[in-house]
Amino acid sequence: MKHELVDIRMDFVLNLLRLHVVKQHGNELNTYCPKCDNKIKGEGHLYINVYKNTFYCHKCGVGGNALQLYAWLNNLDTKEAYREIVQELKGAKRARKAVAEPTATYNVNVVKTENLAPVEQRDLVYREFLNLLDLDDEHREHLLGRGLTDTFTKFKMYKSLNIKDEKSRKEICKKLIEKGLTLEGVPGFFRHSNGDWDFIPYNGFCIPVRDLEGRIQGLQVRIVGDTNGGKYRWFSSGNIPTGTGAKNFVHVVGTFNEERYKRVFIIEGALKADICSYLMDGEMFIGIPGIANSHDQVVEVVKKLGLKYEGEVYVVVDNDYYDKKEVKNSFERIKKKFNDNGISILRLGFNLNYKGFDDYLLAKVRGECV
Numbered sequence: 054m055k056h057e058l059v060d061i062r063m064d065f066v067l068n069l070l071r072l073h074v075v076k077q078h079g080n081e082l083n084t085y086c087p088k089c090d091n092k093i094k095g096e097g098h099l100y101i102n103v104y105k106n107t108f109y110c111h112k113c114g115v116g117g118n119a120l121q122l123y124a125w126l127n128n129l130d131t132k133e134a135y136r137e138i139v140q141e142l143k144g145a146k147r148a149r150k151a152v153a154e155p156t157a158t159y160n161v162n163v164v165k166t167e168n169l170a171p172v173e174q175r176d177l178v179y180r181e182f183l184n185l186l187d188l189d190d191e192h193r194e195h196l197l198g199r200g201l202t203d204t205f206t207k208f209k210m211y212k213s214l215n216i217k218d219e220k221s222r223k224e225i226c227k228k229l230i231e232k233g234l235t236l237e238g239v240p241g242f243f244r245h246s247n248g249d250w251d252f253i254p255y256n257g258f259c260i261p262v263r264d265l266e267g268r269i270q271g272l273q274v275r276i277v278g279d280t281n282g283g284k285y286r287w288f289s290s291g292n293i294p295t296g297t298g299a300k301n302f303v304h305v306v307g308t309f310n311e312e313r314y315k316r317v318f319i320i321e322g323a324l325k326a327d328i329c330s331y332l333m334d335g336e337m338f339i340g341i342p343g344i345a346n347s348h349d350q351v352v353e354v355v356k357k358l359g360l361k362y363e364g365e366v367y368v369v370v371d372n373d374y375y376d377k378k379e380v381k382n383s384f385e386r387i388k389k390k391f392n393d394n395g396i397s398i399l400r401l402g403f404n405l406n407y408k409g410f411d412d413y414l415l416a417k418v419r420g421e422c423v
Contacts, residue, residue, distance in 0.1 A: 061118075061123075061135065063103045065119075065141075069123065070122070072084040072099070073085040081101070088113050098112040099111075101122070112379045113379070121134075169240070170239050172268050174235060174238070178236060178239045178242075179239075181229055183212045183261065188213055195275075196258075199411065200415040213259075214253075215254055215255060216254050217254055222254065229250075240297045241289060241296075242297070243290040243296035253290050255274045255288070257275050257277050259275075259288055260275060260324050262303075265354055265357060271288065272287070273285055273288070273323050273342075274286045274287070301341075303339060303351050306337070307337035308335050308337060315365055316336075316360070317365070318368075319369065321343055321370065323340040328415075329411050329414055332414040339351055343383075351387075352394050361396040363397040366398045367400070368387060368388070369401045370384055372408050374400075404422055406422065
């Protein structure tokens with residue numbers, strides 16, 4: 054007699070493991086990794102998507118599904134892990150102590166992002182939304198300090214999102230609706246129980262993240278001040294039942310000019326991509342959320358550009374590449390992804406006195422290095 058296979062869901066596995074959750078953005082949890090983190094302040098290395106049933110540790114370089122997460126953290130093979138979980142589901146006593154005691158709560162009744170509005174709708178909403186916002190002096194000074202100009206910041210539509218007054222936020226949403234725009238399915242916006250539309254405020258400014266056609270797919274937020282929860286976050290309302298979660302969108306900036314340069318640079322972060330493109334006279338950059346993220350998306354963009362030969366595609370990583378094993382491993386994974394698609398890439402090295410390529414370019418423009 055065959056036994057019925059049991060679907061091992063991430064929410065049940067999380068209740069067994071009792072991980073320390075640092076923060077939750079929509080369906081994704083950021084947690085401390087029991088294997089590599091020492092529960093320091095700030096962001097953990099282990100990311101878990103409850104809805105997609107996946108996990109990945111950016112330091113250990115290990116990922117998989119819910120069953121594999123349980124097996125990995127308990128030093129079991131998947132067969133042993135499956136048997137233990139099934140016993141738990143049947144009410145059997147747990148054989149071993151939880152990996153870590155719970156130090157934070159999380160909502161396993163996650164909000165799906167299947168209602169994400171088409172990019173054309175998101176683009177229209179975000180453009181009108183940004184036109185109704187301002188850029189605070191503190192945020193403006195931050196951008197100018199990174200080598201940009203007032204003209205460029207206005208052109209890129211960087212705007213502040215720290216509108217704490219609910220009435221003011223609702224009024225902005227009302228103006229968008231009066232323009233004939235639909236906020237349903239647009240990350241960052243949500244409805245109150247009385248039907249009024251609102252959006253999530255952040256103590257920072259937003260960076261419009263555009264696709265190859267120049268459409269705004271989403272907004273990434275650069276937190277200024279207290280960055281204990283991380284410097285960058287997505288403008289998202291996925292943890293609210295009437296909201297929508299953001300995805301890890303890839304950002305494209307600059308002009309692809311075959312006559313001048315037949316090449317593209319891939320770098321971590323939308324803001325870094327904007328800065329580097331500006332400091333390199335508008336060359337094309339693709340900003341990815343992280344060196345370990347969005348590999349499929351960036352490959353598709355490069356394919357559309359028709360690039361595949363050595364010297365046409367460069368990947369730029371910070372100089373901690375030489376010190377951090379996880380950065381090297383992530384680079385090797387993205388290199389393999391490109392190679393599997395018949396595309397050759399090169400890692401672009403730069404002056405080791407500077408951590409980031411944007412820092413190096415700015416120093417070069419200012420004549421502080423060669």
